[in-house]
Amino acid sequence: MESRSYDIVIIGGGVMGSAAAYYLTLADRALKVAVVERDPTYAKSSTTLSMANARIQFSLRQNVEISMYALEILETFEEEMAVEGFKPGISYRREGNLFMVDGRGREAALAALAMQQELGCRVEWWEPEQIRDRYPLYDTEGYVGGTFGRRDGHFDAYAFLMGYKAKARSQGVVYLKDEAVEILSGEGAVQGVRLKSGDTLNAGIVINCAGAWCADIARTAGVSLPVQPTNRQVFALDTAVKPDTPLPLTILPSGLYFRSETGGLILLGKSMPDDPVGYDFGWDDKRFMETLWLELAEFVPGFDRLKLVRGWGGLYAVNTLDGNAILGEWPGMKGLYLANGFSGHGLQQAPAVGRYLMELITGKPHALDLSIFQPERIIEKKPLSEGGLV
Numbered sequence: 001m002e003s004r005s006y007d008i009v010i011i012g013g014g015v016m017g018s019a020a021a022y023y024l025t026l027a028d029r030a031l032k033v034a035v036v037e038r039d040p041t042y043a044k045s046s047t048t049l050s051m052a053n054a055r056i057q058f059s060l061r062q063n064v065e066i067s068m069y070a071l072e073i074l075e076t077f078e079e080e081m082a083v084e085g086f087k088p089g090i091s092y093r094r095e096g097n098l099f100m101v102d103g104r105g106r107e108a109a110l111a112a113l114a115m116q117q118e119l120g121c122r123v124e125w126w127e128p129e130q131i132r133d134r135y136p137l138y139d140t141e142g143y144v145g146g147t148f149g150r151r152d153g154h155f156d157a158y159a160f161l162m163g164y165k166a167k168a169r170s171q172g173v174v175y176l177k178d179e180a181v182e183i184l185s186g187e188g189a190v191q192g193v194r195l196k197s198g199d200t201l202n203a204g205i206v207i208n209c210a211g212a213w214c215a216d217i218a219r220t221a222g223v224s225l226p227v228q229p230t231n232r233q234v235f236a237l238d239t240a241v242k243p244d245t246p247l248p249l250t251i252l253p254s255g256l257y258f259r260s261e262t263g264g265l266i267l268l269g270k271s272m273p274d275d276p277v278g279y280d281f282g283w284d285d286k287r288f289m290e291t292l293w294l295e296l297a298e299f300v301p302g303f304d305r306l307k308l309v310r311g312w313g314g315l316y317a318v319n320t321l322d323g324n325a326i327l328g329e330w331p332g333m334k335g336l337y338l339a340n341g342f343s344g345h346g347l348q349q350a351p352a353v354g355r356y357l358m359e360l361i362t363g364k365p366h367a368l369d370l371s372i373f374q375p376e377r378i379i380e381k382k383p384l385s386e387g388g389l390v
Helices: 015-027 061-080 103-118 128-134 157-170 211-219 285-299 346-362 376-380
Strands: 003-005 008-011 033-037 097-101 123-126 145-149 174-177 180-186 189-195 200-202 205-208 227-239 249-251 257-261 265-269 306-319 326-329 336-340
Touching: 008 015, 008 180, 008 189, 015 033, 015 157, 015 336, 015 346, 061 103, 061 157, 061 346, 097 103, 103 123, 103 145, 123 128, 128 145, 157 174, 157 346, 180 211, 189 205, 205 211, 211 227, 211 306, 211 336, 227 285, 265 285, 285 306, 326 346, 336 346
Parallel strands: 003 200, 008 033, 008 205, 033 174, 097 249, 205 336
Antiparallel strands: 097 145, 123 145, 180 189, 189 200, 227 265, 227 306, 249 257, 257 265, 326 336
16 A cells, blocks of 8 residues: 655546646646546547537526636647657547527527627528528428527547647656546545555645536545436447538537538437436437337438447436536535536546646636626536526
8 A cells, every 4th residue: 555645646648637637737837646547448438428519608607607718729739739749549520519590499599699709709590591501401390590609629639638638747757547436535635645556646736527426436535416326328320312512510409419520420419308427328219219219210201211220328417407517626525626527528627627727726817707607506506507408
């Protein structure tokens, strides 16, 4: 058994933990930072199992500002994360996000659009005929229009993560293959982390970036988080009719979403009330065949003939209070910082969150004020409202 000392220990080496490690050591190379990751293959990481989308279209101003920063980062990421001449190829495809709007959602969509445009976002309102002209496979009957984000798109999530990780390591961050089993604390302050191997990491600052596992490790410090690991499934489809141009990530009011993927495939998913809670990575082809296919073919009649190529299940860290981030130092536990409960938005929010954690810990001025996500609201049970889009 070994005991080592660091300034900061980060639990979880996915994109959130790696972004935090990068920004911390970018700000202060003298910091001794360790990242604990039990699976460096990231086979079950929410980062790598996501559809890797970045979108500007939220109706909570701070979420929009977070995404604006993410889009800036994506533009220059490969150059900024270069290590010894090697650049991570993230394949950022700016194919857009299209939110279809029906009559019930029109008012909320227009209010969100006005706010986004006020912030300088490149988001437009499209009438149904504009949508059909651009994407003739779509049946817009029953829709009043849609909002289209031109700079939104998708990218290689694994390369994005590896870019942050490699750069963080080049700045002195130590990555440890182990599992954090207990946050050590005493007298209202964290003291470090105990690992499954039996080793102890002493630190006055611990950051919980454990994703879908965050509530389990937080509980060892007496902290109760309303975050559930929830199974989300993605299906890869080979359609008989192929679009003439790549389809944007298209989101229907029901929550069904799909987009083009390389190789001529379509990726599709939908969060559903009966999604399993727990560490379930399974996927069910019957869900697609019996439910989702019908909904997809109603909106895209040309997709009535297709082949289900494969599927997979990953985990959302669902904040059951309000679906938004829990971000900042936990009240009454000095040195315990949280970056949890992103509910499917974590990948695109990692750059801004990593920077914000650095600012909190080092005392630097905030580029973005993200105090609205502070953990106090969890204790007070005061949820944030998106007012429409989630």
